[in-house]
Amino acid sequence: MLGPLTVLLVFQLIGEVTVQLAGLPIPGPVIGLLLLFLALCVRGSLAVPLRDTANGILQHLSLLFVPAGVGVMAHFARISGEWLPILAAVLVSTALAIAVSALVMRALMRGRSDVGDVGKTGA
Amino acid sequence: MTPRIADIWVYLSASPLLGLTLTLVAYQAAYWIYQRAGFNPLLNPVLLAIVMLVSALTLTDTAYAVYFDGAKFVHFLLGPATVALAVPLYLQFDRLKKLALPLACALLAGSVTAIVSAVGIAWLLGAADGTLLSVAPKSVTAPIAMGIAEKIGGIPSLTAVMVIMTGVSGAMMAKYVLDMLRITDHGVRGFAVGIAAHGIGTARAFQVSEQAGAFAGLGMGLNGLATAILMPLMLALWRVI
Numbered sequence: 001m002l003g004p005l006t007v008l009l010v011f012q013l014i015g016e017v018t019v020q021l022a023g024l025p026i027p028g029p030v031i032g033l034l035l036l037f038l039a040l041c042v043r044g045s046l047a048v049p050l051r052d053t054a055n056g057i058l059q060h061l062s063l064l065f066v067p068a069g070v071g072v073m074a075h076f077a078r079i080s081g082e083w084l085p086i087l088a089a090v091l092v093s094t095a096l097a098i099a100v101s102a103l104v105m106r107a108l109m110r111g112r113s114d115v116g117d118v119g120k121t122g123a
Numbered sequence: 124m125t126p127r128i129a130d131i132w133v134y135l136s137a138s139p140l141l142g143l144t145l146t147l148v149a150y151q152a153a154y155w156i157y158q159r160a161g162f163n164p165l166l167n168p169v170l171l172a173i174v175m176l177v178s179a180l181t182l183t184d185t186a187y188a189v190y191f192d193g194a195k196f197v198h199f200l201l202g203p204a205t206v207a208l209a210v211p212l213y214l215q216f217d218r219l220k221k222l223a224l225p226l227a228c229a230l231l232a233g234s235v236t237a238i239v240s241a242v243g244i245a246w247l248l249g250a251a252d253g254t255l256l257s258v259a260p261k262s263v264t265a266p267i268a269m270g271i272a273e274k275i276g277g278i279p280s281l282t283a284v285m286v287i288m289t290g291v292s293g294a295m296m297a298k299y300v301l302d303m304l305r306i307t308d309h310g311v312r313g314f315a316v317g318i319a320a321h322g323i324g325t326a327r328a329f330q331v332s333e334q335a336g337a338f339a340g341l342g343m344g345l346n347g348l349a350t351a352i353l354m355p356l357m358l359a360l361w362r363v364i
Contacts (some may be wrong), residue, residue, distance in 0.1 A: 008203040027266040029205035036209035053208035062326035067194035069173040085248035093241035097319035101233030108225035115305040
């Protein structure tokens, strides 16, 4: 648990430093993600403890968004003043983005031999 | 008796323990309800936990800043969790490689749709400029969206709220939208949810299957990059026109 957590934090730190040094418009953790991914590809294998820790954190990924979500409190005034445009924009645009991404991807996967690689169980 | 309770309250509300504990208790209660309801997407645990916490804080007249002083320890873990997405990505890499072209096209189409439709709808309905610039990056994960909002002149903390609303609504409606379009493939379903509804959508996808989760994590990461690059370009283009 401690080792893999340190690995994640070290990669995040390298990501943050890279972003600061290069002045990138991307958050440090995303660079950390890319670097860890590259490191795993170079190494060619994944240690079981790292896999377990990553899965453990990702299983409760939704918990991590709660503190920021409670911040809705601080914006009650603007949101209640413009609730219709905000709500409509968020709901309709999110549905559209899901539909467009899925339809484009499915259209381009049609007739490809590798489609079968991706599980076809409906849910 | 009453002054004693007041004293304890004063002590607790000054310590980060309360905000942290409340967050974990509320989330576990929310998750329990979600689980009992057979993981019904409409009972999204993030939404339930937020409703419980906002109610509790409003009733006790506690400021968000006081709550966040404790909750920031949970918030901090978003960083290492983002890095951890490299693991499912690595495990699914062989499949992803073969799908490079469909993934790239879906990413571009989804990313542009999310930005243009959000700004367009808010503008048509008469939203203020600050709101428009804050809603534009709503589909990408909070730290990226807040950075973009800051850069283009939006309000980062308002963007964070819209990002959460987007994630929660995406996680709630994805099943229905994708079922309606008869999209059965877990890779396609996950990728679309990750593009449109970032981490909260990805969390929901991981609850459905590991494959959907890995594709969602990829969609979320790539859309973060794509939006960070596309947003300033689109804004510059808009100002030229």
